[in-house]
Amino acid sequence: MDTGPIAAALAAVGSPNQSEYSDQSWSVFTATRAAAQSALTGQVGLDTVGVTQIARRLTEAYNALIPANTTDTQKDVGLAGALTTTQDLPSTVVIDGQSHPVTWSTGSRSAGRTAYTTLSVWGWTNDAYVDGKRQLFSANYEVVPPSLAYYIDSGVTSGQVSPQYAAVAANQPLMNGSADQASTGPTTWGYRSDGVNVKAGTNLSDKNSTGLWANSGRTIQYRLPLDPGTYTLTAGFHEWWGATRPMSQTVTIGATTTSGTPINLTPGADATGTVRFTVSHPTTITYTVAKAGGPDPVLSWLAVAMD
Incomplete structure (x- = not known):
């Protein structure tokens, strides 16, 4: 069985530093990475579909890594605005009436968009928000075409x-x-x-x-x-x-x-x-x-x- 996609996914995620990420997201990532490493040499019953799924799960777990010193709970800010199919995600988000500079998750930055649908994304504030921690949040955007x-x-x-x-x-x-x-x-x-x-x-x-x-x-x-x-x-x-x-x-x-x-x-x-x-x-x-x-x-x- 060709496990090349798993090898490629492992190479892509590299060797992130545990101290930079929250305990919960790191735990999910390391378990998923260990499963991918175990499957790299082949497993009984592993087929092409399984290889694809393992590689995808690893990429998703990596994209879901959350920085350390971030709140454990995620605040849903609801509809935060509109974006065209080509615009970048905004650099700030209004949370509880105040604008905060934010960083978007990797998956959010690369998410596909379809006009006239809702784009659901998530990230965290760059500034301290609650108890000195950055606020984890999710937001929705109405996607429209330009012009x-x-x-x-x-x-x-x-x-x-x-x-x-x-x-x-x-x-x-x-x-x-x-x-x-x-x-x-x-x-x-x-x-x-x-x-x-x-x-x-x-x-x-x-x-x-x-x-x-x-x-x-x-x-x-x-x-x-x-x-x-x-x-x-x-x-x-x-x-x-x-x-x-x-x-x-x-x-x-x-x-x-x-x-x-x-x-x-x-x-x-x-x-x-x-x-x-x-x-x-x-x-x-x-x-x-x-x-x-x-x-x-x-x-x-x-x-x-x-x-």
């Missing part, structure tokens, strides 16, 4: 606060000055309110909980003024009422309608879909979500980014 035009948390009404929208709006300028609104005219951004209802009983901290739903036989439509360019509109959906809900989505510019990916919601599930389109001159596009043979449409959020 956003709109980020709309549907159904968040005036007087309510969408944490996701606030985080994204602080990260980059948006064409929507609030989380959502009803359109008051053909060139004003927002949803067309006729035949559309705002979902009640939502969790404002979850963009899939908020949203709009259409009356019988109606569609959900948004008017979105845009400058020339090629864009991708991404929309998010959640099945709140236990139905199987096939839907279509389109973007209309003048007399031209472009279809996006079909949506097929199942009970309790989330889904996303996209529509890619080009605007040749400043205009207002119409985004439409319609039923496709099942119950009437729903919508949780949408965003528009320039390609």
